[in-house]
Amino acid sequence: MTTFADRLTDAVLRRETPVLVGLDPRFAQLPDSLTKDLATDDWPAIANAYVEFCKGVIDVVAPLVPAVKPQAAFFEQIGPTGMTALANVIAYAQDKGLLVILDGKRNDIGSTATAYADGLLGPGGTSPWGADALTVSPYLGQDSLEPFVDVARDRGAGVFCLVKTSNPGGGLFQDLVVDGQPVYRYVAELVQQLAAETKGDCGYGAVGAVVGATYPEQLPELRAAMPSAWLLVPGYGSQGGAAADVVGAFDENGLGGIINNSRAIIFAYRRPEFEEIGKNNWQDAVEAATKQMILELDDAGITPRAPH
Numbered sequence: 001m002t003t004f005a006d007r008l009t010d011a012v013l014r015r016e017t018p019v020l021v022g023l024d025p026r027f028a029q030l031p032d033s034l035t036k037d038l039a040t041d042d043w044p045a046i047a048n049a050y051v052e053f054c055k056g057v058i059d060v061v062a063p064l065v066p067a068v069k070p071q072a073a074f075f076e077q078i079g080p081t082g083m084t085a086l087a088n089v090i091a092y093a094q095d096k097g098l099l100v101i102l103d104g105k106r107n108d109i110g111s112t113a114t115a116y117a118d119g120l121l122g123p124g125g126t127s128p129w130g131a132d133a134l135t136v137s138p139y140l141g142q143d144s145l146e147p148f149v150d151v152a153r154d155r156g157a158g159v160f161c162l163v164k165t166s167n168p169g170g171g172l173f174q175d176l177v178v179d180g181q182p183v184y185r186y187v188a189e190l191v192q193q194l195a196a197e198t199k200g201d202c203g204y205g206a207v208g209a210v211v212g213a214t215y216p217e218q219l220p221e222l223r224a225a226m227p228s229a230w231l232l233v234p235g236y237g238s239q240g241g242a243a244a245d246v247v248g249a250f251d252e253n254g255l256g257g258i259i260n261n262s263r264a265i266i267f268a269y270r271r272p273e274f275e276e277i278g279k280n281n282w283q284d285a286v287e288a289a290t291k292q293m294i295l296e297l298d299d300a301g302i303t304p305r306a307p308h
Helices: 004-015 043-061 072-076 080-095 110-120 142-155 168-174 183-197 216-225 243-249 282-299
Strands: 019-023 067-070 099-106 133-136 158-164 207-211 231-233 257-261
Touching: 004 099, 004 158, 019 043, 019 282, 043 067, 043 072, 043 080, 043 282, 067 080, 072 080, 072 099, 080 099, 099 110, 099 158, 110 142, 133 142, 142 158, 142 183, 142 207, 158 168, 158 183, 158 216, 168 183, 183 207, 183 216, 207 216, 216 231, 216 243, 231 243, 243 257, 243 282, 257 282
Parallel strands: 019 067, 019 257, 067 099, 099 133, 133 158, 158 207, 207 231, 231 257
Antiparallel strands: none
16 A cells, blocks of 8 residues: 555655645635625535635645645534535545645544544545544654554555644743753654654655744754654745745755645635736636745745655
8 A cells, every 4th residue: 555655745746846735714714706695604505615615726726736734623613514514625635636634633542542543544435534644633642643653554644743833832832841852852753753663665654743834943953853754834824934934844855845825825815916816716816826835935946856
């Protein structure tokens, strides 16, 4: 079975970009054409609008990027029909040839962690939800991660552990120094161990790390600390991260990092620079914003190429 890391590497090389588009549907920011006459408590109708919106984004970005990242919270927020909508979006994205990283930040212990892993992880009918990869919290310890790693290994899926998050308050605990080393470095050591144990042909493992673009000085440090782990980098765009900030996430071949951009792409029609482009068709603004990010990364020297 092909590993997730190998599939992600192939997808990035095929699209020649590490751009990851986040699917964060928010009712108040959807185009008027999708929400006109909808009541804010008509959850089934809103769920349908979320599916239509996400499919519209996917149709535009599928030829351009290797993967998308649906945020489960926005679907869960609208109840049972929202969860059905999420399942439909995952399936649609994969039908369009995209890898799907489900942003669920799950974890628990024992049989509960196993249940999360079994239900959420595994494409191609190997799990009910079918995600190619899942974000997880490592702070319940190694035994809480092992069920996810085991399922990922068995099903050719991936796991991205929170190591250094992009939010301003993340350092409250992650930067605490214990025995001369910040807590996030201890998490990075565990991620590297698990990644090294699950390596694919590409040299990267099934276990990766979430490391925010809003802390650019720590990206090279963590790239070096986790040479076997793909880095999922949030914080680009609306959170302030730019191309120069994420250069440190990549290896010498421009691989090993995937850079997420959500709001600045999917709601690009609301940005002044894309307002005219998206006036008649909001998808045109999505396409323009995606191409702009690809170009920004390329201009920063981030061009993935196959290792020699």
